[in-house]
Amino acid sequence: MTLPRKDLFVLPEGVTYLDGNSLGPLPKTAAARLAQAAEAEWGRMLIRGWNDAGWMAQPARLGDAIGRLIGAPEGTTVVGDTLSIKVYQALAAALELRPDRRVILSDTGNFPTDLYMAEGLIRSLGQGHELRLVAPEAVAEAIDEDVAVLMLTEVDYRTGRRHDMPALLARAHEAGALTIWDLAHSAGAVPVDVTAAEADFAVGCTYKYLNAGPGAPAFIHVAPRHAHVTPALSGWLGHAAPFAFETGYRPAGGAERMRVGTPPVLQMAALEAALEVWEDIDMGEIRARSIGLSERFIAGVERACPDLALASPRDPAQRGSQVSFAHPEGYAIVQALIARGVIGDFRGPDILRFGITPLYLDEGDIDRAVSVLAEVMDGRLWDDPAYRTRRAVT
Amino acid sequence: MTLPRKDLFVLPEGVTYLDGNSLGPLPKTAAARLAQAAEAEWGRMLIRGWNDAGWMAQPARLGDAIGRLIGAPEGTTVVGDTLSIKVYQALAAALELRPDRRVILSDTGNFPTDLYMAEGLIRSLGQGHELRLVAPEAVAEAIDEDVAVLMLTEVDYRTGRRHDMPALLARAHEAGALTIWDLAHSAGAVPVDVTAAEADFAVGCTYKYLNAGPGAPAFIHVAPRHAHVTPALSGWLGHAAPFAFETGYRPAGGAERMRVGTPPVLQMAALEAALEVWEDIDMGEIRARSIGLSERFIAGVERACPDLALASPRDPAQRGSQVSFAHPEGYAIVQALIARGVIGDFRGPDILRFGITPLYLDEGDIDRAVSVLAEVMDGRLWDDPAYRTRRAVT
Numbered sequence: 001m002t003l004p005r006k007d008l009f010v011l012p013e014g015v016t017y018l019d020g021n022s023l024g025p026l027p028k029t030a031a032a033r034l035a036q037a038a039e040a041e042w043g044r045m046l047i048r049g050w051n052d053a054g055w056m057a058q059p060a061r062l063g064d065a066i067g068r069l070i071g072a073p074e075g076t077t078v079v080g081d082t083l084s085i086k087v088y089q090a091l092a093a094a095l096e097l098r099p100d101r102r103v104i105l106s107d108t109g110n111f112p113t114d115l116y117m118a119e120g121l122i123r124s125l126g127q128g129h130e131l132r133l134v135a136p137e138a139v140a141e142a143i144d145e146d147v148a149v150l151m152l153t154e155v156d157y158r159t160g161r162r163h164d165m166p167a168l169l170a171r172a173h174e175a176g177a178l179t180i181w182d183l184a185h186s187a188g189a190v191p192v193d194v195t196a197a198e199a200d201f202a203v204g205c206t207y208k209y210l211n212a213g214p215g216a217p218a219f220i221h222v223a224p225r226h227a228h229v230t231p232a233l234s235g236w237l238g239h240a241a242p243f244a245f246e247t248g249y250r251p252a253g254g255a256e257r258m259r260v261g262t263p264p265v266l267q268m269a270a271l272e273a274a275l276e277v278w279e280d281i282d283m284g285e286i287r288a289r290s291i292g293l294s295e296r297f298i299a300g301v302e303r304a305c306p307d308l309a310l311a312s313p314r315d316p317a318q319r320g321s322q323v324s325f326a327h328p329e330g331y332a333i334v335q336a337l338i339a340r341g342v343i344g345d346f347r348g349p350d351i352l353r354f355g356i357t358p359l360y361l362d363e364g365d366i367d368r369a370v371s372v373l374a375e376v377m378d379g380r381l382w383d384d385p386a387y388r389t390r391r392a393v394t
Numbered sequence: 395m396t397l398p399r400k401d402l403f404v405l406p407e408g409v410t411y412l413d414g415n416s417l418g419p420l421p422k423t424a425a426a427r428l429a430q431a432a433e434a435e436w437g438r439m440l441i442r443g444w445n446d447a448g449w450m451a452q453p454a455r456l457g458d459a460i461g462r463l464i465g466a467p468e469g470t471t472v473v474g475d476t477l478s479i480k481v482y483q484a485l486a487a488a489l490e491l492r493p494d495r496r497v498i499l500s501d502t503g504n505f506p507t508d509l510y511m512a513e514g515l516i517r518s519l520g521q522g523h524e525l526r527l528v529a530p531e532a533v534a535e536a537i538d539e540d541v542a543v544l545m546l547t548e549v550d551y552r553t554g555r556r557h558d559m560p561a562l563l564a565r566a567h568e569a570g571a572l573t574i575w576d577l578a579h580s581a582g583a584v585p586v587d588v589t590a591a592e593a594d595f596a597v598g599c600t601y602k603y604l605n606a607g608p609g610a611p612a613f614i615h616v617a618p619r620h621a622h623v624t625p626a627l628s629g630w631l632g633h634a635a636p637f638a639f640e641t642g643y644r645p646a647g648g649a650e651r652m653r654v655g656t657p658p659v660l661q662m663a664a665l666e667a668a669l670e671v672w673e674d675i676d677m678g679e680i681r682a683r684s685i686g687l688s689e690r691f692i693a694g695v696e697r698a699c700p701d702l703a704l705a706s707p708r709d710p711a712q713r714g715s716q717v718s719f720a721h722p723e724g725y726a727i728v729q730a731l732i733a734r735g736v737i738g739d740f741r742g743p744d745i746l747r748f749g750i751t752p753l754y755l756d757e758g759d760i761d762r763a764v765s766v767l768a769e770v771m772d773g774r775l776w777d778d779p780a781y782r783t784r785r786a787v788t
Binding site for chain 1: 404406409411413416417419420424425428429432433435436437438440441442443444445449450451475476477478479482486502505506507509510511513514515517518519520521527552599601607608609610611612624625626627628629630631633637638639640641642643654655656657658659660661662664732737739741742785786787788
């Protein structure tokens with residue numbers, strides 16, 4: 001075992017961090033890389049940085065680095081924008097490839113922004129598309145010949161329930177539907193192979209398990225067989241010749257056409273440092289350790305805190321890399337935990353979320369989290385008005 | 395005169411920087427502010443930064459700071475995404491507000507990405523909208539009752555020609571059309587008052603005259619009378635209650651609904667530092683100095699370099715804050731200048747661009763630029779194969 005690699009991250013004293021599924025910690029090299037991008041590149045190269053520091057090529061280069069983590073071949077993944085925008089691009093492309101179908105199938109556990117972006121696109125298209133939402137367990141049987149595209153988040157953001165991606169993909173393709181996989185809670189968390197699974201489109205963010213910082217850019221993977229599609233968000237950096245400044249749009253080759261506007265160079269610098277961490281990491285080992293730590297956490301919490309109900313699947317094979325419990329006072333409990341240095345988060349109506357990130361968590365962290373949680377539950381320490389005031393971000 | 399404020403910026407030794415119209419220099423406080431966002435906020439607060447460091451509120455707060463520079467009232471401007479995305483949002487909103495009209499009127503001098511994004515939207519809408527392009531000089535007379543929206547960049551990126559925004563706005567409104575103003579080359583460059591001019595939508599970037607760094611986020615202003623429109627890019631941070639995680643989209647109030655996904659927190663930190671510079675700056679003084687320096691530059695170049703043809707309007711009132719010259723060897727000439735520390739840029743087919751930024755340029759800089767340009771032209775120093783190799787970014 002070569003995990004954890006705590007030495008690679010800034011982990012504040014007195015904090016047990018179980019929220020890497022929401023925002024990963026600062027990689028030690030990221031701050032220096034950011035300073036370099038600001039001072040040596042922006043500051044000294046000025047506009048020359050686009051060529052001399054390689055800013056222009058970075059979205060494709062970092063896309064390829066993410067591609068290696070999700071089984072995507074070179075040139076099929078590109079970085080930029082936010083995940084919401086990448087969902088929109090993938091969905092618009094998929095619907096264009098299935099002009100005779102009108103159903104976007106998703107599940108009620110999907111992350112809301114994916115559903116909202118679909119709503120907005122459907123309104124713009126004005127062609128009577130329907131966003132059909134079913135329970136996560138009902139997805140397989142809801143796939144029929146009306147479905148243009150199956151759009152799912154592989155790992156549920158609330159419960160950590162993991163869809164059987166290869167099986168659903170096979171079923172979707174059998175029915176003639178395309179698929180979009182939101183890998184927000186998968187990339188860097190569980191082994192993914194978009195090529196083996198024959199995914200059509202995959203999107204994801206980089207600020208959770210990939211540790212690229214708050215508001216880090218998203219990624220999109222387009223299977224080579226779909227790379228001819230005309231992007232709905234057809235921006236100049238997705239143009240075949242951006243510096244020819246033509247008045248008409250001509251898409252670049254491959255996934256590069258999914259670039260839109262100017263990339264966020266400073267965020268890219270942090271992302272670059274964050275991705276270097278993965279060069280030495282084996283995803284199989286991550287997964288094995290994630291399951292081990294998760295099982296230990298579940299057993300510990302169930303033993304010490306009988307009032308908390310497991311909200312994640314009990315079978316590790318059906319989970320991503322997070323464990324959730326339900327409790328009507330979930331919000332206050334999480335606040336009481338945070339006040340004591342154990343950081344998880346809350347998702348309404350009653351879910352306490354804990355991210356299990358073997359890159360920088362070990363058994364000692366898990367045990368400490370269990371013991372603080374037991375203390376908070378045993379002593380009803382959450383029952384304090386200060387912990388009930390909802391803040392903007394939960 | 396309180397300008398220039400060279401003390402506020404990192405200006406590399408030996409460089410005369412006339413490309414702030416493409417990428418502004420590093421404000422001295424920005425690197426420290428970035429380090430703070432990375433180390434003290436992301437590093438030490440981790441996920442708590444969203445509340446404790448105010449990350450969630452920042453796009454509206456920085457939007458208001460930009461609003462003050464363009465005459466927009468509080469709550470009507472918000473920051474995020476790229477300018478391409480903001481153009482798309484404004485255009486989708488405007489077309490929705492004019493459902494009975496089909497023409498998007500723009501000019502052939504508009505920045506290509508604005509036109510490309512319009513193309514993409516028109517395809518998605520599939521309602522037979524038409525992007526009608528006319529010469530910049532022909533815009534006024536092309537405004538008729540078929541026009542749904544007039545979409546223009548106030549200052550032409552190639553020539554620096556400045557549209558008469560109030561006059562075109564009045565004419566558009568008379569014809570029942572809405573207007574979108576791309577202020578990419580206006581905000582921080584020339585006085586703008588979107589309220590007095592009754593602009594419907596305005597968008598812009600922050601990495602040019604606002605000096606917020608490579609890939610800094612864009613902004614969008616929505617006139618309060620249009621703030622009820624349903625966003626086409628309906629992401630979760632434009633939702634009325636993002637942390638309620640509802641499955642259906644309900645837009646937030648005012649311009650906040652034009653937020654889409656998670657804001658780029660690190661880029662926002664640099665933007666915040668960059669906007670603080672403007673608190674003490676008078677846009678009237680910027681404009682007066684810009685005209686003074688531009689006139690000095692034009693006179694100097696015309697005297698010393700007869701082969702360069704002025705490509706900008708001669709009347710300062712019709713220019714933004716840049717001066718362009720045309721020459722068939724423009725690309726090589728610009729490379730020869732850059733090699734000698736005078737940084738401008740090139741836009742095909744033959745335009746040499748020079749940004750005039752009184753915030754950190756003075757008469758000495760202008761005179762030095764003129765003399766190096768004269769040297770390059772007199773000695774045909776551009777006539778070197780090394781200067782003819784086109785790089786990715788020109």
